[in-house]
Amino acid sequence: MNNILYIVWSDNNNIGIPIIDEQHRGIISTINSLHYFIQTGHGDEIIKPTMIILEQYVDIHFKTEEALMKKANYPDIKDHIVMHKKLVEKTKNLSIYASSNNDSNIILKFLKEWWLGHINKEDVKYAPFLKKLLDSKSF
Ligand SMILES: [Fe+2]
Incomplete structure (x- = not known):
């Protein structure tokens, strides 16, 4: 096993909204823990709680993003x-598939690609709207 994190956070992934950037780092950190536990041969007793933390963290994060997008009238x-919604569904389905087929790489790869892609291609689009909202005195 190598000593490099599965996903190395780069400041280029910051979209400039502190609460969102902080949560994104937390999600990436949880995926890295999941990867570490899988690589070091831990079983379901630690993999399952880590998946639950990830799902709950993602839920809190999406609620934060969606509330801010609504308030900012993001078109x-x-x-x-x-x-x-699709990410939540696919993560659930893949984690069932991964555990019944003993194939953890499929979910790790999916999570890595989805999150980095989503942050850098989709979240950057709402960033200017949220920045404007958070800079305004009315917020
Ligand atoms: Fe998002």
């Missing part, structure tokens, strides 16, 4: 929420 909020 593409509906499409963005659909992407969130």
Whole structure:
């Protein structure tokens, strides 16, 4: 096993909204823990609680994002929420598939690609709207 984190956080992944950036780092950190536990041969007694933490963290994060997008009148909020719903669904299905087929790499790879892609391609689109909201005195 090598000594490198599965996903190395880069400041290039910051979208400039502190609460969102902080939560994104937390999600990536939880995925790294999941990867570490799998690579070091831990069983379901630690993998399952880690998946539960990840799911709950993602839920809190999406609620934060969606509330801010709503308040900022982000025009593409509906499409963005659909992407969130699909991620939740796919993560659930893949974690069932991964545990019944003993194939953890499939879920780790999916989580890594989805999160880095989503942050850098989709979340960056709402960033200017949220920045404007958070900078305004009315918030
Ligand atoms: Fe998002």
